[in-house]
Amino acid sequence: MLLDPPLPEVAFVGRSNVGKSSLLNALVGRRIAKISGTPGKTRALNVFLIPGLGNRQAPAPNPEPLTPLYFLDLPGYGYARAGKAQRTAFRALVKYALQRERLKGVVWLLDIRHPPSSDDRAMQDVFVEGETHVLAALTKGDKLSTGPRRTREHELREELELPEDQVVVTSAKTGAGIVELRDAIGELVKGE
Numbered sequence: 769m770l771l772d773p774p775l776p777e778v779a780f781v782g783r784s785n786v787g788k789s790s791l792l793n794a795l796v797g798r799r800i801a802k803i804s805g806t807p808g809k810t811r812a813l814n815v816f817l818i819p820g821l822g823n824r825q826a827p828a829p830n831p832e833p834l835t836p837l838y839f840l841d842l843p844g845y846g847y848a849r850a851g852k853a854q855r856t857a858f859r860a861l862v863k864y865a866l867q868r869e870r871l872k873g874v875v876w877l878l879d880i881r882h883p884p885s886s887d888d889r890a891m892q893d894v895f896v897e898g899e900t901h902v903l904a905a906l907t908k909g910d911k912l913s914t915g916p917r918r919t920r921e922h923e924l925r926e927e928l929e930l931p932e933d934q935v936v937v938t939s940a941k942t943g944a945g946i947v948e949l950r951d952a953i954g955e956l957v958k959g960e
C-alpha cells in the first residue's frame with residue numbers, strides 16, 4: 769500500500785476494547801475513528817492522514833511547523849471469538865505494518881487496570897523482534913484514583929521493562945495525558 773504523499777507513519781495497536789478508537793479521537797481532537805460497541809469489529813487496517821500534531825511548547829513568534837503524518841489503525845487483537853484464520857491474518861497485517869519503510873513507531877495501548885495478557889506479551893515479542901520503537905499508552909486512567917493509578921503505572925513499567933518516557937497514562941474521557949502522548953508521538957516522528 770503506497771500512501772501519497774509519503775509521510776511518516778505511526779501505528780496504533782492494542783487489545784480490542786482497550787479504548788483505541790476513543791484515544792484516536794481524543795488525540796486528533798475530532799471524530800476520525802468510529803467508536804465501536806462490539807469488540808473486534810474493525811478488521812482491516814484503517815489509515816488516517818493527520819494534518820499535524822503541533823507543538824504546544826514552541827514559542828509564539830517561531831512555532832515549529834506542524835508535522836503531517838499517517839496514523840495506521842490496526843485491528844484490535846485478543847478477540848475471544850477470533851478464529852485461527854483471523855489470527856493468522858492479523859499477524860500478517862502487523863508484520864506488514866511494522867516493516868513499512870516510513871513507520872516511525874507504534875503506540876501500544878494497554879488498559880491501565882489489567883496485567884498484560886498473553887496476547888499483549890506476544891505483541892511485545894513482535895515489537896522486540898522488529899526493533900520497533902514503542903510508546904505505551906495506558907488507557908482509561910480515569911477508572912483509577914490518583915494513588916492506584918500511579919502504582920499501576922509503575923507496576924506496568926516494570927512488567928514491560930519500559931523506561932518512563934515511553935509510558936504515558938491517558939484518558940480519552942477526561943483528556944488526561946493526551947497532550948503528553950501527542951508530544952511523545954511528535955518526538956517519535958522526529959527521531960530516526
Ligand code: GDP
Nearest residue numbers: 784785786787788789790803804908939940941
Ligand atoms: P476499541 O475497541 O479499542 O477501539 O475501544 P473503544 O474506544 O471503542 O472503547 C471501548 C470501551 O471503553 C467503550 O465503552 C468506551 O466508552 C470505553 N472507554 C474508552 N476509553 C475510555 C476512557 O479513557 N475512560 C473510560 N472510563 N472509558 C473509556
